[in-house]
Structure formats: C-alpha cells, structure tokens
Amino acid sequence: MIKNYFKIAWRNLHKHRFFSLVNICGLAIGVAAFWIIALYVTDEWSYDRYNEKSDRIFRVAQHGKWDNGGFNLAITSVPYAPALKADYPEVEEAIRIDQEGGGKITYGDKQIDAGDISFADAAIFNVFTYHFLSGDPETALSKPNSIVLTKTLAEKIFGDATYAVDKTIYFDKNDAQTVTGVINDVPANSTFKFSALRSFNANLTGNWPAANLFTFVLLKNHDDYKKIEAKSGAFFNKYLKPYFAGVKYNMELQPLTSIHLHSKLDYEMGNSGNIAYMYVFSVVGLLILAIAIINYVNLTTARSSVRIKEIGIRKVIGSGKANLIMMFFAESILLATLATVAGMLVIQTAIPYFNHLSGKGLDIWYFGTAKSLFIFAAFAFIAGIISGIYPALFLSGFKTIPAMKGQLGNQSSTIIFRKGLVVFQFVITVVMIVGSSVIYQQLHYVLEKDLGFNKSQVLTFHINNKGARAKTEQIKAQLLQNPLIQSVAAAGNPIGNNDIGSMGFNIGTDGRNSPDTKLVESLIIDEDFIPAMQIKMVQGRNFIKGVSDTANHAILVNETLVKEYGWKNPIGKRVPTGVDHGVVLYSTIVGVTNDFNTYSLQHKISPMVLNLPYVSNDKDNLYVRLSKNNIPAAINYLQQVYAQFDPENKIDYHFLDQNFAAQYQSEQKQGNLLLIFTVIAIAIACLGLFGLVTFTAQQRVKEIGIRKVLGARISHIVNMLAKELVLLVLVAAVIATPIAWFAISKWLQSFAYRVDIHWWIFLGAGIIAMLIAFITISIRSVKAALANPVKSLKSE
DSSP states (O other), X not given: OHXXXXXXXXXXXXXTHHHHHHHHHHHHHHHHHHHHHHHHHHHHHTTTTXXXXXXXXXXXXXXXXXXXXXEEESOBOTTHHHHHHHHOTTEEEEEEEESOOOEEEEETTEEEEEOOEEEEOTTHHHHSOOOEEEEOTTTTTSSTTEEEEEXXXXXXXXXXXXXXXXXXXXXXXXXXXXXXXEEOOOOSSOSSOOSEEEEOOTTOOOOTTOOOBEEEEEESSTTHHHHHHHTHHHHIIIIITTTXXXXXXXXXXXXXXXXXXXXXXXXXXXXXXXXXXXXXXXXXXXXXXXXXXXXXXXXXXXXXXXXXXXXXHHHHTTOOHHHHHHHHHHHHHHHHHHHHHHHHHHHHHHHHHHHHHHTOOOOTTTTOHHHHHHHHHHHHHHHHHHHHHHHHHHHHTSOHHHHHTTOOOOOHHHHHHHHHHHHHHHHHHHHHHHHHHHHHHHHHHHHHSOOSSOOTTEEEEEOOOHHHHTTHHHHHHHHTTSTTEEEEEEESSOTTSSOOOEEEEEEOTTSSEEEEEEEXXXXXXXXXXXXXXXXXXXXXXXXXXXXXXXXXXXXEEEHHHHHHHTOSOOTTOEEEEEEETTEEEEEEEEEEEOOOOSSOTTSOOOOEEEEOOSSGGGOOEEEEEEOSSOHHXXXXXXXXXXXXXXXXXXXXXXXXXXXHHHTTHHHHHHHHHHHHHHHHHHHHHXXXXXXXXXXXXXXXXXXXXXHHHTTOOHHHHHHXXXXXXXXXXXXXXXXXXXXXHHHHHHHHTTOSSOOOOOHHHHHHHHHHHHHHHHHHHHHHHHHHHHSOHHHHHHOO
16 A cells, blocks of 8 residues: 555656656755754764763863953963862862974974974873873873874874884974874864873973963762862962952863853863854754745645645545545655755765865764664655645545535635745745845954054064074064065064963052952063054053163053053053062053954953063064065065074964954854855745746636736736735745844854944845845746747646
8 A cells, every 4th residue: 555655656746747846956955954054063062072081071261350351261270280189079180281382393304393282191091082002091191201192193203103102203303202102183073182292391380370271170970060160269269369369250160072162261272163053053954944845835735726636536436534644645755755865965966065165074974874874764754744744634634525626615724824834934034144144244344344453464473493582683684674574573472363361460569469450461572563563552652672661661551451440641650560589570651552453353352561572582473564565575585584593494474364364264164154055045945936936827827828818918927926925025024134133133242343233234135035036936927928828728
C-alpha cells in the first residue's frame, strides 16, 4: 500500500512538473541554508568542549567600579593563581598563561617568526587536554627554558616532528630553549590558540595591581565557582584593598565553554564570537526553512481546485480520509526527499564559498558521514510531515458529492490562511533587509568616523631588537631624509588593537591609593607622536624635545580625564601617578589633548594619561606616516633603513586603519552572511510568489482572454494579477517595521558609538520588498497577458 502511495505521488509530481520544480528548488535552497547555518552555529557552540575537563575549567576575571568609571578585565596579576590554590580548597589546580612569549626562533640556519607562543605553568597539561606525540606531559614544562611545540611548528623547524625532542632552539640567538615535547595542533575551535608553550621563569614575580596574564582554575566540582565568587569580598580585602581602596571589586569565574560566545572583556585572548549572532542565525535558518515550507503549503492549497475531482473519485471508489491523508503525506515526503538530495548538492557547491566568507573550515559531513546521512533522512521525513499536514487535512476534508461536481465550498478561511502565510514570508524578508542595511551603515560609520587623529597612510611596527630601540632617534632622522616619509614617532603600543595598558591615577600621599583612585589608559609616546598623528592640543602644549619634561615627569591628559575630575584649568597641576620603592612619584600636567580613539568604537573613550618614555626600551613601536605619492617606494625605503639598524629582523608592519578595521572583522563577516541569507530568503519568497501568480494566471486564463478581447491592455491584466499580492507585501512591511526596529536597536547596543536608525530605512526596505515582489509577479503576469486570447478561450 505504501509503495502505491509513493507511485501515485511520483506520477502527480511528474505530471505537474513546473509546480514540483518550484517547490523542490525553494525547499532545496531552504535545506541548504538551514544546514549551513546549523554547521556554523554548532561549530561556534563547540568552542573548548574538546577539553575532557571543560565543565570544571574556569577563567578568572576582574570587575571594578567607581564613580564615572570602572574596569572589566580578562587578565589578572601573577599572584592570583597561587593565592587561589592556597586559599580555596575547591580549587584543584590553578595555572597562568602569558601570551607574550613569541619571537624569532633560530635553529641552525633556519629562522622562523612565531608570534603566537605563550608562557604557561607546568600544570597546564593537567587542566587542558592536548595530545602528546612525544614527551611527558607531567614534566614537559617543569624546568625553566623548556618549550613544547605543536606538530606544525615542529615540522617547520626540524622538518620531521619526531626529531624535535631534546633539541635546543634559540629566541633572539641568546635565549636557549630545550624542546621537551610535541603535541597535536590546537583545535580550531579553541579560545586559547598557540604554536608553542614555554615554561615560566623560575623567579616569576609580580605585583597584585599589575594585571598582565590569564589565570585559569580547575575546580573539583562545577558548582564550586559559586562558593569562590561569594568570597570575592574577602579575597579583595586580603590582597587587593591596599591597591584599590574605594573600588567596588568583584572577581568572576567564567566557564571555559562560555568565553568564546559570552565574554566581552578588555584584553581578551583573541577575537571572540557573539552569542547574539548565534541566536540571530539560528532564527534566520529556521525562518528560511519556514519560508520554503510555506511555499509548498501555499501552492498545494491554492491548487486544490485542480485536484478536487480526483479526491471525489477516490472517495467514491472507497478511499477513506485516512487513505487520502497518507497519499498526500507520501507526496510531501517524496518532494521533501528530492529537495533534501538537491539541497545536499547545493551545500557541497556552496560551502567552500561560505567558509571563505566566515573564516571557517566546515564540511557537509561535519557530524560524520553516517550521522549526517541519518540527520538528512530524518530531516526529509520531518519536513515532509510538517509541510504536508495542512494540505493533507485540507484536501482530504472535501465532501464527496460537492467534490465530484468540482465545488470547493466556502474557501474564505483557507484564502485568509494562505494570505497570512505570504505576509509572514515577507515580514521575515523585510526585517532581514532592514538588518542588512543598518549593519552596513554601522560598519561604514565605524570605519570612516573621525577618530580624533589622522590614521591615513600611517603604519606601525614593533621593534624587536633592543639595540635598535636605543637608536630610535637615529632611525627617525634617517627616515625623514626621504620626502616620501612625512613624519615618524615612537610609542609603547600600537593603537587600534584593543590592548593599550592602564595605570592607577591619583595615588595618595601615603603611597596607597586614595578612595577616588581611577584606572586610566596609559600610553607611552615620544615628543613627535602628537604632531605625527595630527592630534589637536586643547589646552597647554605638547612635550618638548630635551630632558626637562622627562626629568620633571611631565604628562599629557585627554579631555575625558579632565571632565571626569571636573578641572577647569588642569595645566600645571601636580598629580601623584605612582610609587617607586615607597616614594610617591608626582607628575605635572603640561597639556590636554582632544579625545581620540585608541580602541574600536565598541568602547567609549576612556580617561588617558600620555607619558614620555623613561628608558629607550619603552620606544618599542614606531609610527610612520607615508606620502600618498608612492607608498610602495616609501615602504621599500623604510625597510632598507631599518635593516641597517636591525639586519636580523624584518619589519612586520600594519597600517593603523587596518588595525581598527580588524576589530570589526566579526561584525563584517556576520553582516556579509546576513546579507547572503537575506537574498536567499527573498529568492525563496519570490519563488513562491512566482508559483502562485502562475497558478492564478492558469486558473483565470479564460477571464484574461475575454478581457483582452474586450480591449483590456497588458497593464490592466498585470495589475489585476499583481495588486492583491503586492498589497500583502505592503501589509508585511508595516508589521515588520516595529520588529526590525527592536532587533536592530539591540544589535547596535554593542557599539559605544553608533548610527541613528532613520525612518527612511524602514520605508526603503518596504519599497525594495514591494518592488522585488512586483517584478517577480509581473514577469509571469506579462507572459499571461501576452498570450493569444483565441487559445485562452479554447482552453479547458
């Protein structure tokens, strides 16, 4: 019996090939989009779950608040890990990770730049799960000057990873490191990525307020983190209060598996995801699939008049309602199966392009071949059942005698339902059009906004060689001899990377922090930085070349700091800015700069102090503004000059505009993906409209012929067929407006500086949706209107 149902289903699909093709194409695209989104979301959710103890691993984070300010740090200081392990019996293990372990590796004649190397405690392999190819995880980092390589880096250095253990490699030619182990490469879905781990110095020390590394704890039980967080106040009073008096402090233990999607702290380990996007894409995937299913339901119910006599005859010869329902279910399941197979082909074709856009390495068989095939089969069955429920119940419910006469009866409820589905489809598409438009505007805004300095044609690079740092002034002077180099300056950090340092400001005379201590950004610059970056001075002056400003501890501050303190004239103020061996250090404010962004526009401009370098080693980043005339020649000259001072290291430069743009890579990728899925949603919805208007034209073919004979123009015919569907799209645009406004407002909240949401965006989205729908409908309507009326009047 079941076999017969599928035979009948196949014959019916084959008989009405056009409508079958419309349904299969729409559902195939929907299946492909849904599967790709499912792979993407699953991969994002999978971060760090490969660790066998992932449910018990937590990262220690710090939060502090005071009037008009605060800090939210993913980093801690050196003493945290030993203190947590000593004070809390719930802590099974505590480790520290410092990502500043990279550099140039030398082995024989080979030199390899490896910036993604970290220092770590020996117990890291008791916390995180890494597969050792050689070496002993218990002792691999137990001795100073030990290093564990990943397989890829070991092969780069030695050619064969099996030869790596016990070999000696060098950092900067004089820092010898013994290879004690080789592990498999870190999985791509890891928050903490590295190419090698180095052991900490045996004499590692640090002060409590000097946060510069990451602390992870392995708890004995998952829920123990609540007990430790509850004792955060006692921990603060015992260790941190002398340094952060007056600060409302809170220590947070972040679950390892939530860091990638949920954590948005300062000094994160790398670019992270966003849980909001996962919810958005999950909903988008389901909605795209829903649009495709709606097309099937709409076309099937709309074509009920074609099959009404077939149903009547089947009932006369003995088919019950259950038999008819089974027949229609067989038809929808067969169509869903064909669409799923077609969708798999679409996925296989599209996924390389998706990977390029998203930066992923996904594969159609991500879950394994057998499991994936099972999911596809189950999906085809479930999608077939869902899409076939309403048509099966609706079509099998016709009464026998009216059905034999071709009478549909009162169809008002069915028509309203069908119109409601069309409206639902275009509500989704209008919301997605608005979302894509605002995301594009916001990204354009953050990339083009005035940051308070001129970032054009400015490149920056790190000076690795300490000898070259001591000759910074000579490098600058020689570079400026070429007219292609407009200006050169030195600083302690490259801006735009979201990792500017911080310092406590306003330290009391007793050498401890006063109650109104603030944590402010601290940037070391030389005297040429302000003019080179074209930053404006609001009050006072810039640093003056010579020893006087350095000797007097002169500093510059920004407008935000002045406003937070309520100073009318800060010039000449002497403020405590540090303690050296119990002696309070005072600095004199000599100038106030305009506010300029050192972080991405997701962050508000913070109070900032700009200091001169205390020693030449502080001048470890060079800023070079190039002429627009010949940038390649300017870069070539820069490389030649620098090679004279540091022949062993090549310049690894980055343009400042690229630094800032890199902070929005995640948003750009998500925006591009949303735009693609918006186009897909529109395409599927329009495919459904095309099918509906085609069927309507077929049903009204005689009416169209009569109207043409009586003198109706093509425009009248098109208007007759299109106006009702276009009106539904207009209704959808009205309904979609508040939904789109709410959703996009939530997204924009992640930016401290953002565009305004204008009314014309919603109007434009509605007009675009209506135009697309009208064009789709008109293509088929014009064809119907151009048909020979003689043939139309002869049709049965």
